[in-house]
Amino acid sequence: MRLPSHALLATVLAMSATAVSAHSTTFTGTFAAEALGATGSGTLSLEYDDDGHTLLINATWAGLSGTTSNAHIHCCTAAPNTGTAGVALAQGGILPDFPLGVSSGSYMKVIDLTQTNQYSATFLANSGGTAAGAEARLISNLTSGNAYFNIHTTTFGAGEIRSFVTAVPEPESYALMLAGLGLLALRRRS
Known part of the structure; x- marks a missing residue:
């Protein structure tokens, strides 16, 4: 089943809202x-x-x-x-x-x-x-x-x-990046 590009875009935007609401930064060294x-x-x-x-x-x-x-x-x-x-x-x-x-x-x-x-x-x-x-x-x-x-x-x-x-x-940043890459791949296949 192939998601329409507008459904994928909605998913990316929802994930984006989650990432924006994250209010902590982790630093390691x-x-x-x-x-x-x-x-x-x-x-x-x-x-x-x-x-x-x-x-x-x-x-x-x-x-x-x-x-x-x-x-x-x-x-x-x-x-x-x-x-x-x-x-x-x-x-x-x-x-x-x-x-x-x-x-x-x-x-x-x-x-x-x-x-x-x-x-x-x-x-x-x-x-x-x-x-x-x-x-x-x-x-x-x-x-x-x-x-x-x-x-x-x-x-x-x-x-x-x-x-x-x-x-x-943060994990949300990785999820957002992966969703964006998925959208790019979907658009490329269209």
Whole structure:
């Protein structure tokens, strides 16, 4: 049974509405050595909810040469996926409840991005002085590869491992793309 092209178009539009209503962005990355001689590694996942204005951080690491002494998100580097920048997201200089004194572990925390105390004073000031400005700037720079998460250790006080992240397309985006390709194939066969 062959669907008329208008039925397929209606399906694509319905899927498009579903994709547009999705309000989260997932970012993933891999921790790599930030300093010569650093031995740690790990993975990072960030889920940004633009309706709730939250950032779920899920980090796992192992094999650090020292023990954890600090962690935060830095922003904004001059070029994507390289360079260094000042601290952006840290409550009092460190991510809230980050485990200290361990060489391997994990961290999962939801950060309320509407609270000005979640940002460094400098980042907040450079973002218009509001949580909304800081949130928009942080997410924009995570998306463009100009922000990174790093973990400091007793061996590498300036940072042992860090991860830039990449946005991961949501399943709805893949479905919409496949439906569009199907429509193109159908039109070509007609």
